[in-house]
Amino acid sequence: MQTDAKVVHLNKAAPEHSPTSQAGRLPVALIQVRDKAAQQLKLALQALFDNADDTLFEMADRAASNAEQNGFFEAMRDLRLKRKSIERGFLQKLFESFATLNQYEVGKAAPQLGAVSFESLSLVQDDVLEESVALDAMVARVVSRDGVALTHLTTRLNTLISQKLEDKSNPLGPRALCEQFMALCAGLGVEIRVKLIVLKLFEKYVLADLDQLYAAANQQLVELGVLPELKSAPPARRNAPGRAAPGNRAAREASAGEASGAAYADEGVQEVFGALQELLAEVRGSAAMPRRVAPADAVPISSNDLMRLLSHMQQRLPSDSGQSTDDFDLRNQLEQLLTRASAKSGKARVVGEIDEDVINLVSMLFEFILDDRTLPDSLKALIARLQIPMLKVAVLDKTFFSRGSHPARRLLNEIASAALGWSAQDDAQRDSLYQRIDQVVQRLLNDFTDDPSIFSDLLAEFLAFTGDERRRSDLLEQRTRDAEEGRAKAELARQQVEQALNTRLLGKTLPEVVVRLLQEGWSKVLQLTCLKHGSESVEWQAALLVMDDLVWSVELHEEPEDRVRLLELVPNLLKALREGLAGAAIDPFVTSEFFSQLEAVHVQAFQRFKRALPEPEVEVEPLLPTDDTSVESSGEVTPLLDLPVAAEPEVEAPAMVEVVEEIVLLAPGEVREREAEVSLPDDDQALLQVDSLRVGSWVEIQEDEEHKLRCKLAAIIKPTGKYIFVNRTGMKVLEKTRMGLAVEFRRAAIRMLDDALLFDRALESVIGNLRKLKNA
Incomplete structure (x- = not known):
């Protein structure tokens, strides 16, 4: 049967718009395992669909009625139509499951149960039950046959990822593969009998070769140095699934697999335990493990x-x-x-x-x-x-x-x-x-x-307890991250405003009211503008222009054209100031006081301009009495220009202040603590240790001689370079800069905590110690 000739690139199998697509964060070793496994699974799925027509045709040929025969033919047609979507969807699901291995699920809600129709409950449950039983049987056969290799693969993957992986949640585990395939086959318009046949084909052509897949994946990771001490039994050689005859032979192979599965599992277990026994036997009798003297007839x-x-x-x-x-x-x-x-x-x-x-x-x-x-x-x-x-x-x-x-x-x-x-x-x-x-x-x-079943019960109870605690801590941790990111944006905006103020005011002597207006009022307008629109926006530039105009309007100017500019500038300037301060919710009483004092400053500036302008020289002849003018004999003649004129009141000069210190914007009661400035080269070992920290890493910090603090790195705030640490409840307990952490590493006050699986680390240490004793 002709197959689809289009090539599906493995590195593009996952949709680019998928929210869980984080392949770039996966370790290189994990990407190599994923790609090689995806290639094998793709070929196995093609073999499944290539042989599905033949199998269904044989079933139709042996059908007892025309209706049953037509059902098989309809199933063949449906499989052909949906083949490409199932193959593509299966690889997409595989890639997505790998992509989520290094992600934390925060605040994930529990699935809600939908309404149940009791009329269709029995039929639906029967079909679901049959599928569930078939899935469990398929998974059990794979685990029985390939359980040791699967466990070794899961253990190795756990050393590469941030989540805790189990055999059942391993993306290459039989349960995950079966559930993904069953979900994709849910859209097939076929009866349960045909679905079970398709599942049997999936077991025959896909699951049958998982031992080869696990062996290849384990070998890849061993070559990369991931837990090379774990040794799996080589996969048994079997005929290629495409060469096996369909029908009854598949059933015989399945039953034979069930019969030999337990023996295969026992063999794998004995291999691991036997390897440990060999190591013990080689060091028994040494000083570290002396032999126990026992009577001959013991x-x-x-x-x-x-x-x-x-x-x-x-x-x-x-x-x-x-x-x-x-x-x-x-x-x-x-x-x-x-x-x-x-x-x-x-x-x-x-x-x-x-x-x-x-x-x-x-x-x-x-x-x-x-x-x-x-x-x-x-x-x-x-x-x-x-x-x-x-x-x-x-x-x-x-x-x-x-x-x-x-x-x-x-x-x-x-x-x-x-x-x-x-x-x-x-x-x-x-x-x-x-x-x-x-x-x-x-x-x-x-x-x-x-x-030993008590361990399963206690494990389930403990996981439920820790799951509840983790959900609460994850929620608080997310709130802590959001708050710190908000703080970082506000801090960045505040630094931009401080820089703008100091650039324009530092070293200048200006009226005190103007300095206070800019530092206490207009700085808030600038911060809000920076937060809302950014420091590259038109709104930000407009707010800076208002500040520049205000500073210019109170400086000394002597040119005549400056008077004209001041007359044109002041009305629009005052309007922009009023609108900006009102938008920043500045106290209206404070704003009114600012503007009354600013008005006096501008009036005084206009008076300076008037005094600076030269008086026009006008020749005035004295008015003498004429012959026809009757003048009192005792009176004096007063020239007209000497009549008294009401003078404009002098405005008191405003208080001036010289800005000699950098302006630092602080909230009421806030004290900005600055860490000691330390400069270390980029290749310094302490800085390399800081850079090796990943979000989720646990550390122990020696606060003083008696107290130690255990905390987890919850976030790295890039705009401010702050490292935020939380305790196990998700509450913030520490904040450090990159250099600050490097200083702590240099004085050995920080110790990394290994969050790998305790038992696996212990077993690896025991094996390593036994090997050292053996070679000693």
Whole structure:
């Protein structure tokens, strides 16, 4: 069958307008894994649709009725029409799921349940139930067959991304791939029987080769140095899916896969645990791990007996959750119980070799955990009490060491992750997180005997609790970011206004009222204009022009044309000033006082112009009495120009002030703290450490000799260069500049906290230490 000849570029599979498209933020290693996996999945989907026609045609050929046959033919036609959209949509979903790996979801609302029609409920539920059962079965077969490789891939991806990934949420995991394909097939106008056939084809042509996909992805990451110690079994060679005959043979292959899946999983688990045993065997007998001397006739106890002894120890742990367990040595305690048991039975009893290895591994894991500086000291005592329950799980289920999604491992990781931001100054008795962890520990110590399902229950409860806390902290953190961004814009605008004022006023001697008007009133007009329109806008330039005109109008001028300009300028200037101050909501009484004083300044300026102008010289002849003028004999003749004229009142000169200091705009009661000016070269190690900080990074800051502050980098405000830190509730606790942080790094007052999965870090450390002992 002819396929679509158009080439779909993998790097353009995700829509450019997608809000979640953040591929640029993904690590290069992750992009390489994504692209190679997308190429394989694309080819597998093409094989699926290439063979779908043949399969449906055979089904139609064996149909029992014309209606059933027509149904299969209609399904073939529908698949042909929607093939390209399904293929394209599947790759888009894959790219989007990778793009969201390094994103935090803030304030995501819980899905709302829509109205349900009870008439169609039964039929809909039957179809949905069949699809759900088919999906679960397909996923279970892949996990059973390729679970170890999938877990290793998930663990490696977790070292590259900011979110916490699980096998079920892995973009390349069988559940995610199946759900994406089923969602795209929801638009097919076919009955449930045909949908199940299509799903079976998806399993045959896509899921069947996931072992090859996982092997290739793991190998890519190993070559890039991502957890090379994790070794997966090579994928079993199988015939290419396109060569397998459709129909009954597919069913036989599926049933054969189910029969061999458990053995394959066991093989993978034994490989991981076996590799750990080999390392232990090579270092056993060294100074770090001396051999235990046991009588020749010693009888190993069974795992069930070991579980009973551990339960006995578990019940007798100190009940005080705050009591230190530093002096608790599990192996010595167990040795004492075995000695008593041997004395009672008359036979020397020892722990079997496999169980002994499990005990050693768990002990080393907890040694790392309790020495880990990332965990707050005040919570280590609580977590240390989980050693026996974790040991019992490891004795019961060896996948504890190999499966990242194991409930017990996940519970420990989630507790450690939640405790990352817990501060020693917090009130333990009243803190909800401390109380919740204490409840988890107490329930395990009191209720866990040999049923590991309790870990799944406690994990679900703890995730619900931390999910609620995270949603609240994310909301407050987002508000903190928004407030800081608003502050940054206001600060930037204030700096622009300060620069404009100082450029025009610094070094000048001006009337005091003008300086006050500009500093206390017009500066607010400028700030609002800068915030609303920006410093490149026409409105900003107009506001600056008003300030320039005001300054010019009160300066000394002697040219005649300046008088004409002043007469024309003042009315429009006063109007612009009144409108601007009114728009900035300046107190009208204050504004009125400013303008009355400004009027006096302008009147005085006009008077200076009048005095400066020269008086015109006019020759006036004295008026003498004529012969026909009758004058009183005793009176004097007074010239007409000597009559008294009313003079204009002199306006008092305004108070003048010289601007000698830079103008700094501060809110009432505000004090601007300036950090010490430090200049470091760009390649300074401290600056490189600051630049390595990413949003979401946790740090511990030594405030003084007694107090340490744990906080998370919530935002980097680029306009001001401020680094904003919040505590685990999302509240702002610290603000630093880049240079300020570099100074703290140089004096070793800041320590990065490793937020990688605790158990995985512990296991990696144990493997590394065993290798060092082996090579010593």
